[in-house]
Amino acid sequence: MNSTNEQFLLIVNKLKITEQHFFTKLLLNWHQSHNHRWLPWKGETDAYKIWLSEIILQQTRAQQGIAYYEKFLANYPTIFDLAAATDEAVFKLWEGLGYYNRCRNLLHTARVVVNHFQGVFPNTYEGLLALKGIGPYTAAAIASFAYNLPHAVLDGNVYRVLARFFAIEIASDSTAGKQYFEQLVQELLPPKQAALFNQAIMDFGATVCKPQIPTCGTCPLQMHCEGFAKQLQWKLPIKEKTIQRKQRVFHYWVLTHKQQVWVRQRTLPDVWQNLYEFLLLETKGVQLATDEQDFIAQQLQVRPTEFLKPIQVKQQLTHQQITGLFYEVHLPKKPVLTGGKWIQRSELLSLAFPKLIHQYFEQASLP
Ligand code: SF4
Numbered sequence: 001m002n003s004t005n006e007q008f009l010l011i012v013n014k015l016k017i018t019e020q021h022f023f024t025k026l027l028l029n030w031h032q033s034h035n036h037r038w039l040p041w042k043g044e045t046d047a048y049k050i051w052l053s054e055i056i057l058q059q060t061r062a063q064q065g066i067a068y069y070e071k072f073l074a075n076y077p078t079i080f081d082l083a084a085a086t087d088e089a090v091f092k093l094w095e096g097l098g099y100y101n102r103c104r105n106l107l108h109t110a111r112v113v114v115n116h117f118q119g120v121f122p123n124t125y126e127g128l129l130a131l132k133g134i135g136p137y138t139a140a141a142i143a144s145f146a147y148n149l150p151h152a153v154l155d156g157n158v159y160r161v162l163a164r165f166f167a168i169e170i171a172s173d174s175t176a177g178k179q180y181f182e183q184l185v186q187e188l189l190p191p192k193q194a195a196l197f198n199q200a201i202m203d204f205g206a207t208v209c210k211p212q213i214p215t216c217g218t219c220p221l222q223m224h225c226e227g228f229a230k231q232l233q234w235k236l237p238i239k240e241k242t243i244q245r246k247q248r249v250f251h252y253w254v255l256t257h258k259q260q261v262w263v264r265q266r267t268l269p270d271v272w273q274n275l276y277e278f279l280l281l282e283t284k285g286v287q288l289a290t291d292e293q294d295f296i297a298q299q300l301q302v303r304p305t306e307f308l309k310p311i312q313v314k315q316q317l318t319h320q321q322i323t324g325l326f327y328e329v330h331l332p333k334k335p336v337l338t339g340g341k342w343i344q345r346s347e348l349l350s351l352a353f354p355k356l357i358h359q360y361f362e363q364a365s366l367p
Contacts, residue, residue: 022224024188030220031200037207047121047146048079054138055106059099083114091352105133123147144194152189153198157205163237164227171240246320253279254328264340272354300335313359324356
């Protein structure tokens with residue numbers, strides 16, 4: 001038996017005797033007496049509102065998500081309102097949150113729930129999991145908060161709390177690690193208090209056992225925390241893979257003619273699908289090659305000297321870093337361009353643009 005397997009067994013056996021019980025008890029005590037974290041969706045039992053908050057929170061921090069959650073509920077108080085909305089209006093409301101796949105899935109699932117389930121979310125974990133955009137974490141959150149079903153949530157917060165408290169040195173993103181943590185958190189969950197436990201562990205990870213600076217000095221779980229005892233809290237949880245970010249360079253030509261601007265909608269399955277942008281040329285480097293300059297100059301019927309001073313901004317996505325270079329070109333007459341449209345400058349902000357383009361707006365003469 002290798003040392004990892006031995007470690008597995010040691011931890012599991014030990015857990016079964018005492019720690020498991022301690023952890024849940026201490027966590028729920030903390031939740032009842034010290035957890036003052038306020039969030040508008042906390043305590044909510046309406047599956048639509050829970051689902052909406054969870055989709056927003058999938059890649060967004062809670063503080064940033066609050067305003068969006070409230071905006072969505074004000075515009076679409078029920079799932080019937082959301083399902084009946086136009087794609088354009090929902091994308092505009094989502095603008096700034098990023099990861100637009102979530103928005104596409106949100107619309108798709110709202111329409112499926114209305115058209116196939118009379119507007120009521122399925123009341124089983126498996127039924128929820130079958131809906132687009134709902135993974136194991138979101139299904140467990142809706143199942144427990146809306147229906148108090150015994151399904152434990154497992155996200156970055158939960159991995160971190162468990163890895164530290166039980167000093168688990170198994171990579172949380174490995175197949176074995178995922179299985180191990182899944183089993184562990186499910187064993188820790190008191191079946192009749194699923195909603196309470198899930199809320200407690202999420203809040204504990206966000207406010208006490210925080211990613212960068214855990215507040216071990218005042219932590220009520222410290223006496224039993226193995227990570228603290230071994231001073232491993234800074235090192236845990238362990239991850240196998242580090243994200244390799246792809247570097248991309250987008251050259252944008254912001255074309256204006258009198259009071260009009262040329263825009264187009266991104267339709268390909270790539271970042272920012274469905275959002276708007278300007279005329280784009282993606283290249284390897286930030287310097288345009290001569291033939292690239294000539295190509296654009298010829299297309300626009302301008303001289304390449306127009307492209308001397310772009311405005312540069314950057315956006316970091318999970319798997320890519322995008323550098324945007326924006327060239328503002330005022331055209332005396334409209335060139336022949338396909339795939340886009342000329343709109344009034346005043347209409348620009350009614351369209352949904354990616355964050356990179358909003359960063360450009362902050363520095364530019366537009367809109
Ligand atoms: S003692 Fe520190 S590492 Fe352990 S659970 Fe508390 S905050 Fe996390």
